[in-house]
Amino acid sequence: MKYETYFKSYLKSIEATLEKVLPGDGIPPCRLHEAMRYAVFSGGKRFRPVLTLAACEASGGKVEQALYPAAAAELVHSYSLVHDDLPALDNDDLRRGVLTCHKQFGEAMAILAGDGLLTLAFQVLGLVADGAKVRALLAELSTASGSCGMIGGQVADLEAGKDLDLPMLDYISIHKTGKLIKASAVCGALAANAGKEVLQPMTKYGELVGMAFQTIDDLFDGDGYTKLMKPKELRDQARDLIAQAMRAIKPLGRKAQKLQAIAEFLIERIPRNHHVTVAR
Amino acid sequence: MKYETYFKSYLKSIEATLEKVLPGDGIPPCRLHEAMRYAVFSGGKRFRPVLTLAACEASGGKVEQALYPAAAAELVHSYSLVHDDLPALDNDDLRRGVLTCHKQFGEAMAILAGDGLLTLAFQVLGLVADGAKVRALLAELSTASGSCGMIGGQVADLEAGKDLDLPMLDYISIHKTGKLIKASAVCGALAANAGKEVLQPMTKYGELVGMAFQTIDDLFDGDGYTKLMKPKELRDQARDLIAQAMRAIKPLGRKAQKLQAIAEFLIERIPRNHHVTVAR
Numbered sequence: 063m064k065y066e067t068y069f070k071s072y073l074k075s076i077e078a079t080l081e082k083v084l085p086g087d088g089i090p091p092c093r094l095h096e097a098m099r100y101a102v103f104s105g106g107k108r109f110r111p112v113l114t115l116a117a118c119e120a121s122g123g124k125v126e127q128a129l130y131p132a133a134a135a136e137l138v139h140s141y142s143l144v145h146d147d148l149p150a151l152d153n154d155d156l157r158r159g160v161l162t163c164h165k166q167f168g169e170a171m172a173i174l175a176g177d178g179l180l181t182l183a184f185q186v187l188g189l190v191a192d193g194a195k196v197r198a199l200l201a202e203l204s205t206a207s208g209s210c211g212m213i214g215g216q217v218a219d220l221e222a223g224k225d226l227d228l229p230m231l232d233y234i235s236i237h238k239t240g241k242l243i244k245a246s247a248v249c250g251a252l253a254a255n256a257g258k259e260v261l262q263p264m265t266k267y268g269e270l271v272g273m274a275f276q277t278i279d280d281l282f283d284g285d286g287y288t289k290l291m292k293p294k295e296l297r298d299q300a301r302d303l304i305a306q307a308m309r310a311i312k313p314l315g316r317k318a319q320k321l322q323a324i325a326e327f328l329i330e331r332i333p334r335n336h337h338v339t340v341a342r
Numbered sequence: 343m344k345y346e347t348y349f350k351s352y353l354k355s356i357e358a359t360l361e362k363v364l365p366g367d368g369i370p371p372c373r374l375h376e377a378m379r380y381a382v383f384s385g386g387k388r389f390r391p392v393l394t395l396a397a398c399e400a401s402g403g404k405v406e407q408a409l410y411p412a413a414a415a416e417l418v419h420s421y422s423l424v425h426d427d428l429p430a431l432d433n434d435d436l437r438r439g440v441l442t443c444h445k446q447f448g449e450a451m452a453i454l455a456g457d458g459l460l461t462l463a464f465q466v467l468g469l470v471a472d473g474a475k476v477r478a479l480l481a482e483l484s485t486a487s488g489s490c491g492m493i494g495g496q497v498a499d500l501e502a503g504k505d506l507d508l509p510m511l512d513y514i515s516i517h518k519t520g521k522l523i524k525a526s527a528v529c530g531a532l533a534a535n536a537g538k539e540v541l542q543p544m545t546k547y548g549e550l551v552g553m554a555f556q557t558i559d560d561l562f563d564g565d566g567y568t569k570l571m572k573p574k575e576l577r578d579q580a581r582d583l584i585a586q587a588m589r590a591i592k593p594l595g596r597k598a599q600k601l602q603a604i605a606e607f608l609i610e611r612i613p614r615n616h617h618v619t620v621a622r
Binding site for chain 1: 453461470476
């Protein structure tokens with residue numbers, strides 16, 4: 063079954079939640095809200111929020127409990143893409159086959175739209191009803207996406223230049239991509255009021271899936287790890303990380319079947335031939 | 343008495359809190375943390391966090407309860423300056439007499455340092471012990487600084503160009519500057535567990551002080567309102583707003599004496615001659 067079919071109900075809830083929390087493009091400043099919506103509704107896979115919902119169910123919670131944390135994770139991801147694409151950073155004109163936010167709306171608006179999305183992510187976390195839960199979610203998401211997390215990884219990537227070695231690539235992969243994916247899973251568990259016995263395997267699972275995700279992305283792009291490792295080694299690395307992730311959540315039993323499915327979809331995504339550049 | 347003397351103890355606590363929450367510039371990525379610290383420790387007046395602490399005391403709370411919210415407000419302010427100074431926005435080379443963050447660290451690092459400061463602001467709010475309080479503070483600060491608040495004001499300022507009229511100037515002033523100043527006061531009250539009978543006058547006070555602050559800034563810079571109003575009219579407007587602010591918090595009694603002092607310091611700041619450009 064295709065990812066989009068298997069997660070149809072999740073994806074519908076995620077779109078509806080994002081639609082609800084993002085100010086309409088008729089609300090002033092209209093152009094800003096248009097730019098924010100452009101960045102969010104541009105055909106992403108919604109990998110992070112799907113993970114949050116699956117993690118919530120695997121922790122014994124209901125999907126409804128995790129919708130705001132899921133949307134928050136996607137908003138953080140969206141803002142990071144808008145800022146990463148900027149001329150001063152990756153200077154990309156296209157993303158997923160369409161113009162990047164700054165190409166469509168100008169650089170100033172893209173910077174501010176990114177700022178708006180990041181701020182909205184935290185505002186949306188605050189919509190969760192239970193204060194203690196908000197506090198836990200806030201700590202997890204802000205740490206993962208902050209200067210010692212995702213932003214730190216982006217800086218390391220910028221600074222690394224050509225002197226890449228494996229420890230540096232691991233640092234970049236774990237921080238730039240892994241931390242937010244790990245937080246997406248952990249936030250799902252927190253939304254379900256999970257205890258330590260669930261949070262520990264969930265953290266492990268999220269970390270491993272995050273590293274596998276980056277490895278597969280590098281295989282697609284001929285980037286990152288492919289500069290130091292052979293494609294076959296990388297395919298094996300990705301498979302091994304995913305197998306470890308699946309083992310990590312075994313203790314959660316049948317409730318975790320959607321997390322197992324996510325891992326299986328990742329295995330299917332591993333490209334058979336390397337350097338196949340496709341629109342993500 | 344000088345502002346720095348009168349608020350000496352507040353300022354000391356604010357610096358210590360910012361020092362504590364900002365990762366040291368020895369923590370990787372070092373250059374990122376150096377840039378974040380450069381932006382925060384560059385000689386600002388700390389007007390917003392001083393307001394938060396004074397509002398907390400005026401609401402019957404202790405200074406210690408409001409230190410994290412105060413630091414969070416200052417971090418939001420700091421990030422907004424870093425991003426506003428960028429070449430794509432105001433393109434400023436100097437701030438407070440020293441190089442702006444992007445001039446000192448490069449544009450990419452300034453964008454990411456701003457992102458890091460914004461994320462840290464919300465992380466720091468999450469350090470407040472009580473979950474219900476965190477939720478209330480998060481709603482207040484994120485709404486005030488988001489796309490319908492401060493960022494919205496910045497976009498309106500960018501878009502306004504030469505067709506400025508008074509309603510547009512009010513919109514810019516209220517959103518770009520006023521909302522965060524209002525939130526700084528309200529967060530102080532929330533930190534003290536204030537009820538509606540305190541939150542209402544505090545909100546009013548914060549809004550009025552925010553508008554007075556922007557009016558005075560425009561008089562200093564020969565910008566904004568000075569394009570449509572005479573200096574004398576603006577000085578009267580600032581004095582009137584401050585007088586209204588002082589009346590608004592009369593019901594709080596003697597506890598609000600530091601809020602009264604803030605209002606008096608603002609009156610002293612009103613320039614006697616217009617177009618006096620000084621380093622802020």
